[in-house]
Amino acid sequence: MIRIDNLVKTFGSANAVDDISFSVPEGAFLVLVGPSGCGKSTMLRMLAGLEQPSGGQVQFGDKVVSDGQKGWTIDPAQRDTGLVFQSYALWPHMTVAGNVDWPLKVAGLGKPERQARVTEVLKMLGIEALSARYPNEISGGQQQRVAIARMIAPRPSILLFDEPLSNLDAKLRVEMRTELLRVHRATGATSVYVTHDQVEAMTMASHVAVLNHGKVEQFGTPEELVQNPATAFVATFVGTPPANLVPISALPPARAAEFPPGASAMYRPEDLSVSATPVEGSLAFDFAEASPVAGRTMLTGTQGALRITAVVDAAPRFAVGDKVHLVLPAAPAALFAENGERLS
Numbered sequence: 001m002i003r004i005d006n007l008v009k010t011f012g013s014a015n016a017v018d019d020i021s022f023s024v025p026e027g028a029f030l031v032l033v034g035p036s037g038c039g040k041s042t043m044l045r046m047l048a049g050l051e052q053p054s055g056g057q058v059q060f061g062d063k064v065v066s067d068g069q070k071g072w073t074i075d076p077a078q079r080d081t082g083l084v085f086q087s088y089a090l091w092p093h094m095t096v097a098g099n100v101d102w103p104l105k106v107a108g109l110g111k112p113e114r115q116a117r118v119t120e121v122l123k124m125l126g127i128e129a130l131s132a133r134y135p136n137e138i139s140g141g142q143q144q145r146v147a148i149a150r151m152i153a154p155r156p157s158i159l160l161f162d163e164p165l166s167n168l169d170a171k172l173r174v175e176m177r178t179e180l181l182r183v184h185r186a187t188g189a190t191s192v193y194v195t196h197d198q199v200e201a202m203t204m205a206s207h208v209a210v211l212n213h214g215k216v217e218q219f220g221t222p223e224e225l226v227q228n229p230a231t232a233f234v235a236t237f238v239g240t241p242p243a244n245l246v247p248i249s250a251l252p253p254a255r256a257a258e259f260p261p262g263a264s265a266m267y268r269p270e271d272l273s274v275s276a277t278p279v280e281g282s283l284a285f286d287f288a289e290a291s292p293v294a295g296r297t298m299l300t301g302t303q304g305a306l307r308i309t310a311v312v313d314a315a316p317r318f319a320v321g322d323k324v325h326l327v328l329p330a331a332p333a334a335l336f337a338e339n340g341e342r343l344s
């Protein structure tokens, strides 16, 4: 179990992490997701023991490993955690096997035991054929596998990942997601994974914490976040494509009258329909783009700064410059106040 209580990290006068609390059970795959600068890496660095919290506590199982009030934190090497960064940070003068062997050597394991474990983890990552190569003789994806093998070799209870796939191309990234989940399950460890990519978060996580400005906007399962977003930020951040948020002032006047001024109504892309001509309850947008998605059509229209996306079975053909009329369902899926709080 990882338990975080009122965790704060202050740099100068700014709180990079601002009073965050949540816990995940053993074996969880927790993803910390949010835009650049929201505090994800600072959170992970505090979990790794690389950063001293300014306030609050981090607990692994029933053991407190960092305490901001008391100003102490257990050394990174003593926390039973493994860490993988975006940059693979392999030792260039050591072979693949040498890199994976190193932490076992440091831990004081005997040679036969080390050899067996190195072979085991290289096999687990599918890179045993590369064991005698040096890092500059293998691809970026292979280097990342070596970094992961090196992390799991000493059997840490907690695996920490900081944007580990962001240097890989799109196809490899998708493959590595599955690989990482397989490794996570095979080790039985609790994983914490930092990314700014909500698709990565939603496909990999058992638990997600959406961070924004150093605070948790919402903590829950991927399904909970999509089905029941707690804030306007979450509503427009998660989902493929994310939900539409329409200011009340942009709604047809008869509908707008039902809602408080300044609020925004959430409509799911799959709840909209598309028409080439105005119909009851429709809003006119400039056609922006249409693309096939899993046998359906995803269509986007704009109205000034407002972008709206519909996913429909079939849509008339539009060209850039055409007006597209999007028909909203009678009631929005959610309503958010001007400050982003959920109203209903």
Ligand SMILES: Nc1ncnc2c1ncn2[C@@H]1O[C@H](COP(=O)(O)OP(=O)(O)OP(=O)(O)O)[C@@H](O)[C@H]1O
Residues within 6 Å of the ligand: 011, 012, 015, 016, 034, 035, 036, 037, 038, 039, 040, 041, 042, 043, 196
């Ligand atoms: N050592 C530091 N000194 C001063 N400010 C820092 C330091 N580290 C982080 N910050 C600030 O704290 C905030 C959170 O940074 P952090 O790196 O945790 O964000 P992030 O969500 O991981 O961003 P990114 O996705 O861009 O890596 C930012 O405003 C950042 O500028």
